[in-house]
Amino acid sequence: MMKLNYHKTHFLTSAPDIRHLPEDSGVEIAFAGRSNAGKSTALNALTNQKSLARTSKTPGRTQLINLFEVEPNCKLVDLPGYGYAAVPEQMKIQWQKALGEYLQKRQCLRGVVILMDIRHPLKDLDQQMIEWAVSAELPVLLLLTKADKLSQSGRSKTVKMVREAILPFQGDIQVEAYSALNKIGIDKLSAKLDLWFSEVYADNE
Ligand SMILES: Nc1nc2c(ncn2[C@@H]2O[C@H](COP(=O)(O)OP(=O)(O)OP(=O)(O)O)[C@@H](O)[C@H]2O)c(=O)[nH]1
Ligand SMILES: [Mg+2]
Numbered sequence: 001m002m003k004l005n006y007h008k009t010h011f012l013t014s015a016p017d018i019r020h021l022p023e024d025s026g027v028e029i030a031f032a033g034r035s036n037a038g039k040s041t042a043l044n045a046l047t048n049q050k051s052l053a054r055t056s057k058t059p060g061r062t063q064l065i066n067l068f069e070v071e072p073n074c075k076l077v078d079l080p081g082y083g084y085a086a087v088p089e090q091m092k093i094q095w096q097k098a099l100g101e102y103l104q105k106r107q108c109l110r111g112v113v114i115l116m117d118i119r120h121p122l123k124d125l126d127q128q129m130i131e132w133a134v135s136a137e138l139p140v141l142l143l144l145t146k147a148d149k150l151s152q153s154g155r156s157k158t159v160k161m162v163r164e165a166i167l168p169f170q171g172d173i174q175v176e177a178y179s180a181l182n183k184i185g186i187d188k189l190s191a192k193l194d195l196w197f198s199e200v201y202a203d204n205e
Contacts, residue, residue, distance in 0.1 A: 002198050004070050006190055009047040012075065014064040018102045021065065026073030027200045028108045029193060032099065032129055033115035035081030038145035038180065042115060043068070043078055045180035046189055053078045074197045075108075083125045096125070103132045111139050111196040113189070118144035118155065118177060121162050134171030141192045142166065147177035147184050 015021045031039045040053035053066060066078040082095060103109065112133045116126050121144060133140045144162060147155050155177050163175045174192065178185035 001194055002201055003194055004074060004190075004197055006046050006070055006193070007048045009049070009052065009068050009070045009076065011052065012067040012069045014066050016064060018065065018098045018106075021106070022067065024107050026075060026108055027110045027197055028067075028075045028077055028106065029111045029113065029196055030077040030079055030102070030109060031113045031115065032079045033081060033145075034117070034120075034123060034125060035084035037081060037115040037117055038178075039078055039081065039115050041180045042113075042143060042145060042178060042189070043076060045183065045186055046193075070193075070197070073200045076193075082129075083123070096128070099129070100132050103129075103136045103138065109136075109138060110199060111141065111192070113141045113143060113192075115143045115145050115178070118147050118150055118158050121158065122165055130166065130169050130171070130173065134169050134173070139172040139196070140174070141189065142173055142175045143178040143185060143189065144175065145178045145180075147179040148182040 013022060031043060033039050040055040043053040044050060044055065052068065063080055065080065068076045070076060079099070080095065082099065083092070103112065114126060114129055116122065130140060142162065144158060150158065159175055159177050166173050166175065176185045176188040178189065
């Protein structure tokens with residue numbers, strides 16, 4: 001199978017909302033999750049770049065949808081986090097709706113990485129995201145982030161619990177622990193992305 005070099009990833013463009021994304025072509029993989037879950041940090045760890053995606057201690061930092069290119073036709077999308085408490089209710093609802101539409105309608109979307117803090121997994125909005133992804137027949141990689149915050153045993157316990165809890169969704173969902181700090185799970189992430197991106201090459205043959 002093709003192994004892409006994620007270290008070569010570069011910024012492509014930003015979009016203010018889902019309706020202003022670039023052309024629906026190639027293969028796109030989205031990073032979604034609650035505000036502060038560690039999406040931008042996960043992207044930076046994957047690409048081995050300190051500030052490719054902007055990170056912050058203040059939740060709700062990433063307002064724009066940022067697109068990155070691993071190589072031509074292979075794009076990673078850093079979506080703004082959902083569920084940020086300080087955002088007005090009406091805006092939250094609108095953003096959730098836009099996310100749902102994006103998952104259902106974006107043709108080039110071939111996989112979704114859903115990130116959840118390992119200490120707070122499977123909140124309502126996370127479950128909603130999983131449900132949308134599964135109903136759109138998109139494969140999901142669930143990353144339990146900040147795994148360095150738990151002991152080895154606490155980590156295994158949570159991974160096991162989440163693996164069981166997602167069975168009722170009946171989707172193509174893989175669950176892994178992730179830590180940008182301790183470099184846990186980065187290999188699992190790149191292997192999954194390689195698999196999803198491999199379609200780009202299959203299409204050209
Ligand atoms: N200990 C630890 N902290 C992490 C890890 N990943 C992210 N963080 C911290 O969590 C906070 C939020 O990380 P971001 O990557 O900005 O989160 P985000 O999901 O992109 O947040 P929004 O863009 O606001 O939706 C930052 O303070 C990060 O340093 C990790 O693996 N370990
Ligand atoms: Mg972010």
